[in-house]
Amino acid sequence: MNRLSSSVMPENLTSTISDANVADDFLHDNLGQHNTSESRSSATEPADICSVFTPLHYEPNYAYPLVVWLHAEGENETQLRQVMPKISMRNYAAVAPRGTVSLGMPRLDQWGATYSWPLSNGDLSEASEHICMAMEHAEQRFRIDSNRIFLAGSGAGGTMALQIGMTLPERFAGIVSVGGPLPREDALMAHLNEIRQMPILLMVERDNEHYPNTMVCEDLRLLHIAGMTVTLRQYPAGGTLRDSMLSDIDPWIMDVLASGQKTPIVTA
Numbered sequence: 001m002n003r004l005s006s007s008v009m010p011e012n013l014t015s016t017i018s019d020a021n022v023a024d025d026f027l028h029d030n031l032g033q034h035n036t037s038e039s040r041s042s043a044t045e046p047a048d049i050c051s052v053f054t055p056l057h058y059e060p061n062y063a064y065p066l067v068v069w070l071h072a073e074g075e076n077e078t079q080l081r082q083v084m085p086k087i088s089m090r091n092y093a094a095v096a097p098r099g100t101v102s103l104g105m106p107r108l109d110q111w112g113a114t115y116s117w118p119l120s121n122g123d124l125s126e127a128s129e130h131i132c133m134a135m136e137h138a139e140q141r142f143r144i145d146s147n148r149i150f151l152a153g154s155g156a157g158g159t160m161a162l163q164i165g166m167t168l169p170e171r172f173a174g175i176v177s178v179g180g181p182l183p184r185e186d187a188l189m190a191h192l193n194e195i196r197q198m199p200i201l202l203m204v205e206r207d208n209e210h211y212p213n214t215m216v217c218e219d220l221r222l223l224h225i226a227g228m229t230v231t232l233r234q235y236p237a238g239g240t241l242r243d244s245m246l247s248d249i250d251p252w253i254m255d256v257l258a259s260g261q262k263t264p265i266v267t268a
Contacts, residue, residue: 049098050134051081052141053080053081053094053095055090055091060143062143064092064093064144065148067093069152070096070151070154070158072156073099074116077096077098088250092253095135097131099127100130103115117153117160119160124167127164147173150253152178153178154241155178157180158181159182159183169197172198174253176200176253178245179210179241180211181210181211192227195228200228200229200231201231205238206234206235207237233245
């Protein structure tokens with residue numbers, strides 16, 4: 001496993017920004033965000049519906065891989081600040097759009113209203129808009145390598161990542177679903193020639209009632225029939241987004257980048 005390839009890792013780059021400026025920027029983006037959640041579709045500015053993550057010691061002359069994170073049901077875009085430090089503090093810029101449907105008031109440990117990602121036609125269109133808007137926001141904020149954008153999510157966000165990633169395969173270098181089943185959509189394989197090149201990481205808990213082993217096996221069967229490259233990682237039951245799951249995302253992405261497994265078609 002090539003986790004330290006200089007072609008994909010900015011770990012040893014010398015920053016041209018002062019440490020003080022980097023620290024201020026990192027803390028502002030990753031600790032100071034507190035978006036006021038609004039009702040469905042009422043926020044139209046990218047900064048109003050997404051959170052961003054600035055990699056530690058950000059190097060403006062390096063084109064970073066981008067992780068687009070879709071939060072779980074009952075969370076919101078601020079989940080990004082818990083997720084990215086466990087994936088990698090340095091290797092990626094990241095952005096998290098807000099889900100399309102509000103679930104109401106937050107839990108005690110959650111900032112702002114909570115959201116989800118329904119799969120109805122109208123919600124799919126809106127989800128695609130949120131994701132594309134978030135990507136554009138990240139590309140304005142950071143220097144991003146448009147051929148190294150990964151779509152990832154947890155639970156309902158993982159299912160939506162599979163849905164959007166397989167619908168717009170030219171936009172993404174890979175898909176990560178943490179506990180999110182494959183969508184049951186007849187049109188999901190419409191871009192079969194393109195998605196055959198799409199690397200997918202499925203991360204599942206054993207004996208999960210929301211994603212039982214029988215469904216996992218069926219999803220693997222469908223994806224292999226489609227000729228897709230799928231990595232399955234199983235974890236002991238626990239019911240939470242565990243640190244070991246998130247820390248395993250980084251080496252998988254690094255392997256995909258080092259192997260040149262997929263080169264997306266970047267549209268103007």
